[in-house]
Amino acid sequence: MTGPERSIRIRAWRDGDAGRIVEAAGGLSTQSLFGRFGVGTASLPRAYIQMIEQHSADDRVLIVVALDGEQVIGWAESWPDATGDVELAVVIVDAWQRRGVGAGLVRFLLGEAAAGERRVNAYVLGENSAAHRLVRAVVADRLEASRSDQYVHYSLAA
Ligand SMILES: CC(C)(COP(=O)(O)OP(=O)(O)OC[C@H]1O[C@@H](n2cnc3c(N)ncnc32)[C@H](O)[C@@H]1OP(=O)(O)O)[C@@H](O)C(=O)NCCC(=O)NCCS
DSSP states (O other): OOOOTTTTTEEEETTTHHHHHHHHHHGOOHHHHHHSSSSOOOOOOHHHHHHHHHHOOOOTEEEEEEEEEEEEEEEEEEEOOTTOOOEEEHHHHHTTTTTHHHHHHHHHHHHHHTTTOOOOOEEEETTTTHHHHHHHHHHGGGEEEEEETTTEEEEEOO
């Protein structure tokens, strides 16, 4: 697997990124939004934007963004859950999918999460072949997978 193109930068969240991801969301198809949020929606859910705005400065929340110039083209997050583990999610705008950006973001995020020595979980819809392939491409060797309802639960020791 190759990394993202050289013009792409990946960095940790900064003030002002909430506006950048709202702009970036204009480049997400309903299929991509469904893959990320598991619900049919034509735009970023309002509750999600509020959650990002309220918690992006929380040390336990990691958010990393990929940029082409000053434009966000994808982002990945890990949020603490009730058990002390973290849950990972990622989304790339449609025009930038299949160009190594998702894998680059997840690798960067896992590097940061490893510092906390927590187990990382991801819940992927069974039909979401792009996300299954991404998970396996990045961390196949350290992965446990189990299936429940329509989701596959991946769990990774940090
Ligand atoms: C899943 C997603 C993040 C992948 O990001 P991406 O930048 O396109 O992925 P990459 O280019 O880094 O590719 C990573 C691996 O997945 C594979 N892949 C990516 N898209 C694929 C697709 N549509 N079908 C099959 N394989 C795919 C790549 O070939 C690569 O595998 P390889 O190294 O074995 O060749 C992107 O499709 C997306 O944003 N989907 C909508 C949101 C979502 O479903 N998020 C996941 C749940 S939180």
